[in-house]
Amino acid sequence: MSNGIERPGEAQQRTVISLDAMGGDRGPAAVVAGLVDSARSDDALSFVLHGDETVLAPLIARHPEIAGRVSIRHAPRVVTMEDKPSQVMRHGQGTSMWSTIESVKEGEARVAVSCGNTGALMAVSMIRLRKLPGVNRPAIACLWPSRNPGGFNVMLDVGADIKAEAEDLLQYATMGAAYARNGMNLRRPRVGLLNVGTEEHKGRAELKQAHDLMLAAQDAAGFDFVGFVEGGDIPSDRVDVIVTDGFTGNIALKTGEGTAKLISDFLKEAFGAGILSRFAALLALNSLKRLQRRIDPRRVNGGVFLGLNGTVVKSHGSADSTGVAAAIRLAAQLARSGFNDRLAARLASAGRAGQDAAVEGSGQKQ
Amino acid sequence: MSNGIERPGEAQQRTVISLDAMGGDRGPAAVVAGLVDSARSDDALSFVLHGDETVLAPLIARHPEIAGRVSIRHAPRVVTMEDKPSQVMRHGQGTSMWSTIESVKEGEARVAVSCGNTGALMAVSMIRLRKLPGVNRPAIACLWPSRNPGGFNVMLDVGADIKAEAEDLLQYATMGAAYARNGMNLRRPRVGLLNVGTEEHKGRAELKQAHDLMLAAQDAAGFDFVGFVEGGDIPSDRVDVIVTDGFTGNIALKTGEGTAKLISDFLKEAFGAGILSRFAALLALNSLKRLQRRIDPRRVNGGVFLGLNGTVVKSHGSADSTGVAAAIRLAAQLARSGFNDRLAARLASAGRAGQDAAVEGSGQKQ
Numbered sequence: 001m002s003n004g005i006e007r008p009g010e011a012q013q014r015t016v017i018s019l020d021a022m023g024g025d026r027g028p029a030a031v032v033a034g035l036v037d038s039a040r041s042d043d044a045l046s047f048v049l050h051g052d053e054t055v056l057a058p059l060i061a062r063h064p065e066i067a068g069r070v071s072i073r074h075a076p077r078v079v080t081m082e083d084k085p086s087q088v089m090r091h092g093q094g095t096s097m098w099s100t101i102e103s104v105k106e107g108e109a110r111v112a113v114s115c116g117n118t119g120a121l122m123a124v125s126m127i128r129l130r131k132l133p134g135v136n137r138p139a140i141a142c143l144w145p146s147r148n149p150g151g152f153n154v155m156l157d158v159g160a161d162i163k164a165e166a167e168d169l170l171q172y173a174t175m176g177a178a179y180a181r182n183g184m185n186l187r188r189p190r191v192g193l194l195n196v197g198t199e200e201h202k203g204r205a206e207l208k209q210a211h212d213l214m215l216a217a218q219d220a221a222g223f224d225f226v227g228f229v230e231g232g233d234i235p236s237d238r239v240d241v242i243v244t245d246g247f248t249g250n251i252a253l254k255t256g257e258g259t260a261k262l263i264s265d266f267l268k269e270a271f272g273a274g275i276l277s278r279f280a281a282l283l284a285l286n287s288l289k290r291l292q293r294r295i296d297p298r299r300v301n302g303g304v305f306l307g308l309n310g311t312v313v314k315s316h317g318s319a320d321s322t323g324v325a326a327a328i329r330l331a332a333q334l335a336r337s338g339f340n341d342r343l344a345a346r347l348a349s350a351g352r353a354g355q356d357a358a359v360e361g362s363g364q365k366q
Numbered sequence: 367m368s369n370g371i372e373r374p375g376e377a378q379q380r381t382v383i384s385l386d387a388m389g390g391d392r393g394p395a396a397v398v399a400g401l402v403d404s405a406r407s408d409d410a411l412s413f414v415l416h417g418d419e420t421v422l423a424p425l426i427a428r429h430p431e432i433a434g435r436v437s438i439r440h441a442p443r444v445v446t447m448e449d450k451p452s453q454v455m456r457h458g459q460g461t462s463m464w465s466t467i468e469s470v471k472e473g474e475a476r477v478a479v480s481c482g483n484t485g486a487l488m489a490v491s492m493i494r495l496r497k498l499p500g501v502n503r504p505a506i507a508c509l510w511p512s513r514n515p516g517g518f519n520v521m522l523d524v525g526a527d528i529k530a531e532a533e534d535l536l537q538y539a540t541m542g543a544a545y546a547r548n549g550m551n552l553r554r555p556r557v558g559l560l561n562v563g564t565e566e567h568k569g570r571a572e573l574k575q576a577h578d579l580m581l582a583a584q585d586a587a588g589f590d591f592v593g594f595v596e597g598g599d600i601p602s603d604r605v606d607v608i609v610t611d612g613f614t615g616n617i618a619l620k621t622g623e624g625t626a627k628l629i630s631d632f633l634k635e636a637f638g639a640g641i642l643s644r645f646a647a648l649l650a651l652n653s654l655k656r657l658q659r660r661i662d663p664r665r666v667n668g669g670v671f672l673g674l675n676g677t678v679v680k681s682h683g684s685a686d687s688t689g690v691a692a693a694i695r696l697a698a699q700l701a702r703s704g705f706n707d708r709l710a711a712r713l714a715s716a717g718r719a720g721q722d723a724a725v726e727g728s729g730q731k732q
Contacts, residue, residue, distance in 0.1 A: 203528060251617065
């Protein structure tokens with residue numbers, strides 16, 4: 001299959017995305033539709049598309065205007081949502097997911113995007129890309145609709161690991177701040193540590209320790225530490241990045257999504273009852289659409305894996321073409337900002353500052 | 367001060383509520399207004415009202431029709447939102463909160479209601495009422511708007527303790543189910559254990575252990591165990607009671623409240639922009655009000671302390687008269703159902719079943 005990315009000279013200007021066509025709930029057609037949308041709106045994007053060539057080639061052939069920018073990489077197998085991460089780690093070669101990550105490892109693409117099984121994608125990413133020097137636990141960061149001017153806050157970890165020690169939480173802060181700087185153009189992001197109260201004496205022991213580490217490391221890591229924040233602060237404008245362990249973060253994320261879904265359903269029921277309400281709903285259509293756009297989960301589609309030698313964007317399994325396009329847009333922005341190299345540098349300097357602080361802290365206590 | 371509750375004969379039919387008039391953000395006037403609303407709509411209620419008599423007597427005197435059903439108990443001091451639980455525990459005598467709990471301890475009232483500082487209220491309740499036999503950690507249960515016919519689910523613990531072992535989670539399940547039976551008239555409530563996935567191998571070690579304990583104890587404790595549930599299931603109709611530790615529960619509760627507030631604000635902005643939208647909002651007023659009623663936090667006002675020798679309802683600190691009346695209504699229902707005696711009996715039998723299961727379980731492993 002011919003493609004544009006291998007021509008010398010042109011490759012430097014292009015941003016190459018490694019895209020997993022398989023494994024999403026809506027099949028490869030939705031992923032290719034998202035690819036086509038992204039390619040049309042961004043001339044500098046090229047793609048390595050992984051999956052069953054007999055399925056993908058006809059889908060791409062329908063769009064001759066972008067065919068030259070897509071290289072299909074045949075992968076005969078698919079990771080399903082039911083596959084266990086440990087099995088995929090051992091026997092995942094030949095799957096489109098494995099092949100997608102391999103393209104980033106080989107340097108052929110700058111960033112990977114997949115709609116597949118989250119646990120398996122993290123496992124394959126860990127084993128093939130390896131962790132950044134000094135990182136103990138990689139994390140998954142998500143975007144959360146907020147009252148901030150940019151419209152979103154970053155929260156991490158939302159499910160890479162169910163545990164996090166104080167040092168891991170400090171690394172999450174550094175990684176989340178780097179993400180906010182490069183993905184959302186915030187010069188000095190404000191970082192908050194999720195807890196059950198804002199008083200310094202509250203919460204678990206590892207949170208109090210992480211509080212002190214973040215306070216000491218904030219300058220080296222390039223963020224402002226605002227201290228403890230509560231669940232109600234996640235969408236607030238007093239913070240840009242919310243740090244928590246993957247257990248709590250996952251529960252909070254799904255609770256927020258579930259609450260939004262409940263209210264949205266109640267709203268539809270309320271407007272569906274009675275002729276006057278239906279008429280009002282028609283009149284309010286633009287207002288309701290504006291609201292929908294602000295809280296549309298497809299717009300914030302893309303959990304980013306942080307702490308690896310390479311950037312991986314996890315799109316929602318149920319993403320449609322709009323969702324896939326949003327994940328690709330996010331991946332392109334992170335690739336162009338040189339995000340991962342900057343993150344590695346920050347982690348190194350913040351780690352040193354954190355270690356110094358820990359030594360000083362223990363010294364003071366003695 | 368004359369009151370109705372001491373007349374023999376009549377006292378048996380009356381449900382006596384011990385009400386803390388002080389400590390709420392809106393002051394004693396809001397609490398008294400809630401009392402008056404409740405007393406008017408429920409003839410069988412009497413009150414012991416705790417606080418500064420010089421403030422309370424004139425407030426009650428304005429409502430001669432209910433004055434005979436309210437006994438004022440003077441307490442010169444007030445617990446503030448800033449007071450630390452440990453200090454209130456040691457030096458809390460003379461406060462309206464202490465006096466409110468004391469009325470339940472003395473058997474003068476069946477149930478206590480307070481808008482004050484949650485941590486202090488739990489501390490005073492623990493030290494004066496003591497834990498039910500066999501209870502390690504008391505819990506706070508809240509109501510959550512849901513898709514169930516009754517309109518609400520129960521979640522606990524939402525903040526009594528930041529830690530919970532497997533045995534504590536089993537007790538929360540038993541206590542939450544008893545609450546749903548007596549407070550919401552569900553014969554055999556469905557209980558789910560909050561986790562980051564529904565597969566049995568997922569999550570922390572204490573959750574897997576609690577899973578097995580609940581499975582074994584469900585018949586003795588009178589609930590159906592549905593297994594692990596996720597954050598998105600909290601408002602769902604596949605479960606009535608959601609069990610989690612107080613750290614996770616508090617974060618989930620505040621995340622849900624924060625998300626609802628964000629969407630409600632966005633909705634107002636959307637309907638406030640443009641003349642057509644405002645006109646639509648007028649037409650849709652009834653629909654919006656119907657929605658508001660379904661998710662109004664004042665309607666679900668009342669965290670219930672479970673696992674003590676007596677029932678304590680914690681009203682939201684910022685509750686207005688509607689919120690206070692809702693908390694009183696909940697307290698009255700729990701008092702009339704003989705909730706706490708039934709809970710004590712269930713705890714005893716479920717504890718035995720859980721112990722048997724634990725012994726069997728460890729036997730199988732050997």
